[in-house]
Structures are given as structure tokens and as C-alpha cells.
Amino acid sequence: MSRCLLIVNPTAGRERAKYYKQPLKDQLDTMYDEVEMRITNGPGDATDWAREASLTGYDAVFCMGGDGTLNETVNGLAQAGRTSLTFGFVPLGTVNDLGRALHMPLHPEAAIAGLKKPHYQKVDIGRVNDHYFVNTIAAGFMPEAVGAVSIEQKTRLGPLAYFLTGLKALQNHETYLFKIESDNGVYIYRSPLIVLMLTDSVGSFRNIAPAAQVDDGKLWLGIFKDFTYLDLLRAIPEFMAGTPLSSEYMSLTTATHVNITLVEGSLTTNMDGDQGPDFPLDIEVIPSFLNVCVPSQPHHAMNFLPYGKPHLPSPKKIIKKIPHE
Numbered sequence: 023m024s025r026c027l028l029i030v031n032p033t034a035g036r037e038r039a040k041y042y043k044q045p046l047k048d049q050l051d052t053m054y055d056e057v058e059m060r061i062t063n064g065p066g067d068a069t070d071w072a073r074e075a076s077l078t079g080y081d082a083v084f085c086m087g088g089d090g091t092l093n094e095t096v097n098g099l100a101q102a103g104r105t106s107l108t109f110g111f112v113p114l115g116t117v118n119d120l121g122r123a124l125h126m127p128l129h130p131e132a133a134i135a136g137l138k139k140p141h142y143q144k145v146d147i148g149r150v151n152d153h154y155f156v157n158t159i160a161a162g163f164m165p166e167a168v169g170a171v172s173i174e175q176k177t178r179l180g181p182l183a184y185f186l187t188g189l190k191a192l193q194n195h196e197t198y199l200f201k202i203e204s205d206n207g208v209y210i211y212r213s214p215l216i217v218l219m220l221t222d223s224v225g226s227f228r229n230i231a232p233a234a235q236v237d238d239g240k241l242w243l244g245i246f247k248d249f250t251y252l253d254l255l256r257a258i259p260e261f262m263a264g265t266p267l268s269s270e271y272m273s274l275t276t277a278t279h280v281n282i283t284l285v286e287g288s289l290t291t292n293m294d295g296d297q298g299p300d301f302p303l304d305i306e307v308i309p310s311f312l313n314v315c316v317p318s319q320p321h322h323a324m325n326f327l328p329y330g331k332p333h334l335p336s337p338k339k340i341i342k343k344i345p346h347e
């Protein structure tokens with residue numbers, strides 16, 4: 023008998039789970055013999071429940087929520103350490119980087135419909151100190167600034183809220199001294215921003231590590247060079263057009279294990295969109311840890327739009343009536 027746990031964050035993505043949780047449960051009921059749906063009460067539930075499900079032999083764990091819920095669920099699975107189960111998610115949040123990297127339909131209705139014909143994709147995760155991440159670890163002026171983006175700004179502007187806040191922060195950005203030890207050697211860098219990536223979508227942008235693959239077994243390390251505000255204004259039109267970020271602005275290398283120390287000052291980190299662990303950071307890739315159930319209908323989301331281009335299946339099949347959002 024196959025068993026699936028569905029974890030739902032009722033607060034994620036402007037509390038939209040109430041419209042989509044039952045349609046997702048109905049779809050999962052067609053795929054597994056027994057589906058248990060649990061609604062989180064606060065931080066930590068998704069991690070505890072995912073770990074418990076993995077340790078007690080569930081065949082699949084799905085979650086519905088934003089990048090925070092996804093990160094918490096994957097942390098539970100990684101703590102359990104079992105790779106022989108299926109993981110799936112329906113994105114509800116603002117950015118949804120893993121969904122973008124997997125070319126999933128980002129509208130929840132389309133993502134649920136796509137589960138009728140899923141395929142299965144191995145996906146690397148990363149470990150940073152005693153946490154796990156699925157997409158990014160970043161440190162520098164930008165994570166500090168985006169940490170201050172309010173829920174109201176996210177609701178109104180979607181990923182654009184992060185972009186505009188980051189742009190504003192660029193005006194008076196600082197640089198930081200990092201010691202980076204990796205498979206490539208030991209180096210000291212002065213940089214305003216370092217980003218470690220597992221996928222080709224970072225804050226919804228696809229041009230920072232465009233060659234990154236979800237299952238390439240690599241950490242992509244981007245070290246931004248110091249730049250003037252004018253340099254940046256010159257680069258923005260090309261960047262917005264999707265041109266890969268030039269080496270004039272950032273050096274990009276790959277590694278499997280990286281150790282980063284902040285040589286002076288203090289700085290917080292950002293992990294998958296939320297506050298991450300403190301320095302020093304010991305980071306390694308865990309290749310192909312997740313076996314992700316990916317909905318059909320490959321979809322190429324556009325930056326800034328919460329769901330990318332509308333891409334809806336025939337709605338009457340799955341959800342009869344959804345209140346106007």
C-alpha cells in the first residue's frame with residue numbers, strides 16, 4: 023500500500039492554499055493508496071513531519087507553500103537521509119526558484135493539473151553547516167536588503183519587490199572581506215555579494231548561473247566584483263534582457279565543497295529566500311538527493327510575474343470554482 027504525506031502551509035502565498043489544497047489532495051488520491059493532509063501551525067512543523075514521514079517509510083512527501091515551506095520540508099527529508107521516496111511541491115510563494123528551474127507551471131492550478139502526467143527528476147540539494155538548502159545561499163548587501171522586503175510589498179509587486187529593493191541598496195553598497203576555501207584552492211576576496219547556487223534561477227533571474235543544472239552535482243559560486251552605481255546602470259538593460267551576467271561584474275566557478283569565512287565585520291546570510299546560518303559557512307552539495315515529481319507542461323516563466331505567463335489547463339476538470347484572486 024503506497025502512502026503519501028501532503029504538508030500545507032495555510033499562510034503562504036497570501037493564504038491561497040485554501041483554494042488549492044483539496045484539489046491537490048484529490049489529485050494525489052489518484053496516485054497513492056493513502057494520502058494524509060496536514061496543515062502547518064508554524065515554523066518547524068514541515069521539517070518535523072517530513073522527517074517523520076521519511077523515517078516511517080512513506081512513499082512520497084508533497085508540500086504546498088512558498089520557498090520557506092519547500093526549504094523546511096526538504097530539511098526534514100535530508101535529516102532523515104532516505105533517498106528512496108518521492109518529493110513533490112505546488113508552489114504558492116513569490117519567487118519559486120526551484121519551480122522555475124524545473125520549468126514547472128507556476129500557477130498552482132496548472133501545477134496540480136500537470137501531476138496527471140508527471141515525470142521524475144533527480145535534484146541536488148546543499149548542506150550549509152547543519153541546515154540544507156535547495157537553491158541559494160547568499161551573503162552581502164543584497165540579502166541584507168531583501169530581508170527587509172515586507173509581505174505587503176511582495177503581495178503587490180511579486181519578485182519585482184526584491185529587484186527594486188536590491189536596486190535601491192546598490193546605491194550605497196558596502197564590500198566585505200571573505201576567505202573562500204574550495205576544491206579550487208584558498209582565496210581572499212573583497213566583494214559586495216557572494217552567491218552559491220544549485221540551480222539556474224536565483225531570485226527569479228536566469229542569467230547569473232545559466233549553465234547550472236538541477237542534477238549536475240555542482241555548487242555554482244558567484245563572487246561579485248566591486249562596481250560603481252554607474253557601472254551597474256549601464257549593465258541593467260542587458261541583464262533585464264536575459265544576457266548572462268558578464269565576467270566584468272562577477273566571477274563564476276564551480277565546486278563541490280566550499281568553506282567561507284567572513285574576515286572582518288558582520289553579515290547575515292540568506293538561504294532559499296529566508297535568513298540563513300551564521301558565518302563561517304561549510305557548504306557541500308549532496309548530489310541527486312531528491313527524486314522530484316515534476317508536473318508535465320514545461321513552462322518558461324518570465325521574471326517578475328508571480329506565475330510567469332498565464333498557462334492554464336482546462337479549469338473545469340480540477341477546480342470547479344475558484345474565488346477571483
Ligand SMILES: Nc1ncnc2c1ncn2[C@@H]1O[C@H](COP(=O)(O)OP(=O)(O)OP(=O)(O)O)[C@@H](O)[C@H]1O
Pocket residue numbers: 031032033034035036062063064065066087088089090091092094114115116117118176295
Ligand atoms: N500556520 C502558520 N502560521 C504562520 N506561519 C507559518 C505557518 N505555517 C508555516 N509557517 C511559516 O511561514 C513561513 C513562510 O512560508 P513560505 O516562505 O512558504 O511562504 P511565503 O512567505 O508566502 O512565500 P515566499 O517567501 O516565497 O513569498 C515559513 O517559514 C513557515 O515556517
